Amino acid sequence: MNDSDFIIVGAGSAGCALAYRLTESGKFRVTLIEAGGSDARFYVQLPLGYGKLFYDPAVNWLYKTEPDPGLAGQRDHWPRGRLLGGSSSINAMVWIRGHHADYEEWGQAAPGWGWSEALPAYRAIEDNEAGADVFRGRGGPLFISANRTGLHPLVHNYLEACAEAGLPTTPDFNGLSQEGAGVYQMTIKGARRNSAARAFLRPAMKRPNLRVITKAQVTRVLFEGRRAVGVEYRQGNATHSLRTKGEVILSGGAVNSPQLLQLSGIGPGALLQGLGIPVLHDNPNVGAHLSDHQGINYTFRMKVPTYNDELRPWWGKLRAGMQYFLGGGGPLAKSINHAGGFFRTSAAEPRPNMQLYMQAFSTLLPRDGERPILTPDPFPGLSLGLSNCRPTSRGHIRLKSPDPLAHPEIVANAFSTDHDVAEMLLAVKYLRHLAAQPAMAAVIAEELRPGPEVSTDAALIEDFRKRSGTVYHPSCTCRMGSDAATSVLDPLLRVRGVEALRVIDASSFPNLIAGNTNAPAILMGWLGAQKIMTSV
The missing domain is CATH 3.30.410.40 (Cholesterol Oxidase; domain 2)
Known part of the structure; x- marks a missing residue:
């Protein structure tokens, strides 16, 4: 299926929402590539089963930070979902959007992302058990338990x-x-976890214009000149390439997306040169500005x-x-x-x-x-x-090795x-x-x-x-903004310095939302798809 209009890398909260929206009209052909496997697992579906997933390498990237002076020199454990639904398939299911003023700050940093745009998008996303009002939505694809x-x-x-x-x-x-x-409101439906995979991806997979490839880890973005034309990925012991006639969209999250940009030659130039990676676009913001609760x-x-x-x-x-x-x-x-x-x-x-x-x-x-x-x-x-809710400490994500299967360096800089x-x-x-x-x-x-x-x-x-330790909300490592000197993406989520490449996930946040990050990550996918469809 090399005739895809879009290749989405990562079937997490944003990637699933993207796939749902981009295939909805039938106009676009989409390929979604996920490094992990299926979410059809008992402890994934059982709401209280997420403790069993916390250290399970079958569904979890099992990241570790570098020793952190702010955490008494300890290496913090960072579980991130490695399966359909991404971290929405292993999280604690709390549905929090964030404070209205958070989105006003987003809109100031990146026009088109203010509360006036976020609120109607959330109302369209939700099927809230508590009922519809000026803030809540009913009839959307994502059921929210009133708990x-x-x-x-x-x-x-x-x-x-x-x-x-x-x-x-x-x-x-x-x-x-x-x-x-x-x-707390919860992403639980019928006593089962209501992940992004269940709410968005499973319905979209019934459409003929969506192809999902699992257990396939993307190792780099392919370019012709400065235009993204596809991806290279490993599945089993084999390496494959997949091309698109449209755009490549990275939705790997706050760790994987900056890692993949750097592997593809987009990031801090001196770092990449030192690892023997040809520099396509020198941007020190890639992997920087890491924020976490x-x-x-x-x-x-x-x-x-x-x-x-x-x-x-x-x-x-x-x-x-x-x-x-x-x-x-x-x-x-x-x-x-x-x-x-x-x-x-x-x-x-x-x-x-x-x-x-x-x-x-x-x-x-x-x-x-x-x-x-x-x-x-x-x-x-x-x-x-x-x-x-709004820490001022900042860390970074950087390659330690040119090996795409090696975990990157995660420096949280807590406290x-x-x-x-x-x-x-x-x-x-x-x-x-x-x-x-x-x-x-x-x-x-x-x-x-x-x-x-x-x-x-x-x-x-x-x-x-x-x-103390992370509450699993890393964000902002490929942040969008109007200022090219301090951001990776423009307000349409396009990677600066290249063509036909976007990043749409929690790494794209201009700053960290006050609350759990699953809801705003889904919002990124939902509104991101809207911005794509109005700009292509």
């Missing part, structure tokens, strides 16, 4: 404690106001039962399995993040700068080869977590600015403030992590450097 039933009873304690602390209950984080505490949990032993009591013993697993398979309910049918919220660490902040997560379980005890969500601690535990350290210190103090409210204090037996002995500012900072 209003089957919540753990401790959600009520959490919401009451937030109210006691002055953080009001918010009915919809994607609605009028993001600030407050509430229940850093998170931490405070863990408590509870006086009342939590999901630990339900999921730890064999008989509890049996009961949960029966609830799920016989009625489509119980703890296995949801993400572990039932509730959360957004707050400001200071009244001087113009909008929330921290995100909350409430989990009625704990996993202090490690388990080889997985994140032990399905085998939590052998005592009633609860976790209150948070992550920073590398005084700003990020200062606001995280205020944030962890706020977690304790929430836990001390009467509604939570009545059901908490003791704080286990970090423990009450960790009390001084210096000790709290040392603790979050040791225990």
Whole structure:
């Protein structure tokens, strides 16, 4: 199928939405190439099964950062989806768009990406169980669970404690106001994960103008002069090439897309020359500006039962399995993040700068080869977590080797600015403030992590450097913008310096959205397709 109008590299959140939109009219022929395999796996489809995917090389790139001084010299684990649906097939399924002002900032950096463009796109994407209004959509391809039933009873304690602390209950984080505490909407449908593959790609695969190639890792973009004309990829032990009469679109995500650009000769010139890669276009922004949210949990032993009591013993697993398979309910049918919220660490902040997560379980005890969500601690535990929304620390993605199968260098630079350290210190103090409210204090037996002995500012900072880590939202490494000196892409997502090549995924974000990044990654694919169709 060398007559494709478009080759999309990567079947993640953006790539699946792109394939759906570009094939919808029947006008274009599209080939989608994915390095991983099928998403037809039990633990992919089971909502609470994502702990089993956390270290599974069959579905996960299993990236590691370089030792990070900001994380006490540790190498952070970066799971990224390597299968149909990409990271939307292994994530925690929380549906957060981001603050309205985030998109206003996008629109300032890249015209055409403001809130006035994002809102109608989101409403077209969604089939929201909560119903349609000026913010939510109904009838779109992506069903969004309102997550209003089957919540753990401790959600009520959490919401009451937030109210006691002055953080009001918010009915919809994607609605009028993001600030407050509430229940998270989820990409879950019929007690199954509703990934981008399920919502967008599977329907599109029924169309005759879409071809999907799996277990095929693209190793470089092919050029004639400065025009992208196809890709080279490895499938098994064989190397193949595929050409297009139109455009190549990279949708590999914040790690793979800059890596592939660099392998193709687009990136920091001195770096590429040092690796023996011919430089097609010298742009130091490729792989730079890496932004990510850093998170931490405070863990408590509870006086009342939590999901630990339900999921730890064999008989509890049996009961949960029966609830799920016989009625489509119980703890296995949801993400572990039932509730959360957004707050400001200071009244001087113009909008929330921290995100909350409430989990009625704990996993202090490690388990080889997985994140032990399905085998939590052998005592009633609860976790209150948070992550920073707008970190100022920046890292980078760079090739370490010209071998396209080698992982690139990932330098996260977590907590590398005084700003990020200062606001995280205020944030962890706020977690304790929430836990001390009467509604939570009545059901908490003791704080286990970090423990009450960790009390001084210096000790709290040392603790979050040791225990924090990514919340899996890397972005901005091929960012778009109007200024060619500071961006990789123009506002139409075209790679500067070459022709017929675009990048459309989370790496394209002008800056990091305040919240989970699956929704804005899907938005990139949806709006990106719209911009392609109006410009070709």
